[in-house]
Amino acid sequence: MPAGKSGPRGFVRDLRLRWACEEAGLGYEVRSVPLKDRGPEHFARQPFGQVPFLEDGDITMFESGACLLHLARKSEALMPRDAVGEAETLQWTIAALNSIEMVTVPWWFIGLSADADNPLEGWVLKRLAHLDAVLARREWLAAGRFTVADLLMADVLRVPKVRAAGDFPSIRAYVDRTCARPAFKRAYDGQMAHFAAHDEPA
Amino acid sequence: MPAGKSGPRGFVRDLRLRWACEEAGLGYEVRSVPLKDRGPEHFARQPFGQVPFLEDGDITMFESGACLLHLARKSEALMPRDAVGEAETLQWTIAALNSIEMVTVPWWFIGLSADADNPLEGWVLKRLAHLDAVLARREWLAAGRFTVADLLMADVLRVPKVRAAGDFPSIRAYVDRTCARPAFKRAYDGQMAHFAAHDEPA
Structure with a gap:
């Protein structure tokens, strides 16, 4: 799930997806998308030019709310089954x-x-x-x-x-x-660490 | 699914649910909720005091978007199954x-x-x-x-x-x-007819 390269750290919406995966015990990997120079390839995946989007096997989704509902179908930790x-x-x-x-x-x-x-x-x-x-x-x-x-x-x-x-x-x-x-803290710390690891000179 | 008593006719959101039922061939019945004097009973069903909400067996839902996704799970006419x-x-x-x-x-x-x-x-x-x-x-x-x-x-x-x-x-x-x-037209005409049938003196 690519995150934004910059933006308000600790509040970029990939945090929602990290948090859901942490609650559900689902493995995940986060990649960055540069905020500048978003090209046709980015808009093909996210028509409004935003982040995050989710890749899950054959499925590619944008809209954090849709991604959350998709993940919730995978785990009772996120949504009851009745x-x-x-x-x-x-x-x-x-x-x-x-x-x-x-x-x-x-x-x-x-x-x-x-x-x-x-x-x-x-x-x-x-x-x-x-x-x-x-x-x-x-x-x-x-x-x-x-x-x-x-x-x-x-x-x-x-x-x-x-x-x-x-x-x-x-x-x-x-x-x-x-x-x-604890899952929120892991997600939050994960996003902050991601930003820190991918810092580029201004 | 109760609709608003007044409001912008032809645009009240119960139309979304009528339209979905019409597309899917699902039977439905619409009841009115007075816009004035909404009391605790209404807020118990719709915490923001709005319409519509949906009753479907044991399930009572608010938020037109949630109701649509619920209805979509019932019919391939609204959502593919893959x-x-x-x-x-x-x-x-x-x-x-x-x-x-x-x-x-x-x-x-x-x-x-x-x-x-x-x-x-x-x-x-x-x-x-x-x-x-x-x-x-x-x-x-x-x-x-x-x-x-x-x-x-x-x-x-x-x-x-x-x-x-x-x-x-x-x-x-x-x-x-x-x-x-055609399903939109039936839904729209249905909402307009509902308002006309439930008109009250101002």
């Missing part, structure tokens, strides 16, 4: 992508340059408040246990600017306990 | 949710109130340009055939403001041919 547990895991995985990240990422992006009011501020706070209410009543999002939905949701929520948005104690505790998992 | 075709369908379904809609929906939302420059304009146009390049070279997104990924992507792209963004002839032709499918 139909109801699988459906709950699927719905919360999609919620992380399309109800939370769909608001937090554009909000974060606008915040990079806007010095005035962020037009997405109210929406972000409302979505996080709904999620905080859910997490006040349960330890994990789906099926009463840790699943790939928690892995993804925690990765969406651990972004420093998102963590600092509003006062959501249940979200804070949830991110802390999810990122305290 | 591993590579399934992976391609999954990646493009997630791309519709997290690479396209993650930009188009906040951009549309900001455009509702902002009279100045939309800070997401450049990002939207870039994402659509990448997608237009993909669609210039193929009829359907995944597996060389219509899949649930096309259903979702076309629904994301057919929003009038998105259709009017930039000049992307391959996207325009793609949305036209996807929405020309």
Whole structure:
């Protein structure tokens, strides 16, 4: 699974895939793709010019969320095998992508340059408040246990600017306990070590 | 699958589920949820207070994208059964949710109130340009055939403001041919008829 050559270390999305493989005990290898000079070969694998993408036998996939659901089919450590547990895991995985990240990422992006009011501020706070209410009543999002939905949701929520948005104690505790998992630490350390090993002169 | 009581007729997301059921020949029934006075019972089923959600035997799901992937597992009309075709369908379904809609929906939302420059304009146009390049070279997104990924992507792209963004002839032709499918027309007509039958005095 090629990672980005530069970018925000510790937050590039290959971390999600590393983390899933670590939770599931799946072997993996990470290669780099230069951020500069991405050519037709890169766009052929990732039509939006991003990372990561995943190679697994005959299968090549982009979209970290899709890669996570693909990996989750391989291991009960990531997703229960019963139909109801699988459906709950699927719905919360999609919620992380399309109800939370769909608001937090554009909000974060606008915040990079806007010095005035962020037009997405109210929406972000409302979505996080709904999620905080859910997490006040349960330890994990789906099926009463840790699943790939928690892995993804925690990765969406651990972004420093998102963590600092509003006062959501249940979200804070949830991110802390999810990122305290040894598999997260191995994935995080792995990404940082990868960047360090592949540093190039500027 | 309960739909919203009001909202933008013809674009409420239960249409995605109606369309999938129509493509797959799955029987379904749609019920309404009042938009006003959504109480704890509604939030228990849909933590963000939205629609649609799906009831299927023991399974209750929210997130239209998750519901679509759930329905796609039931019918080869929505997703091929081979591993590579399934992976391609999954990646493009997630791309519709997290690479396209993650930009188009906040951009549309900001455009509702902002009279100045939309800070997401450049990002939207870039994402659509990448997608237009993909669609210039193929009829359907995944597996060389219509899949649930096309259903979702076309629904994301057919929003009038998105259709009017930039000049992307391959996207325009793609949305036209996807929405020309009889199953889309039945789903659309069904949603409009549902609203008409459930009109209440303002």
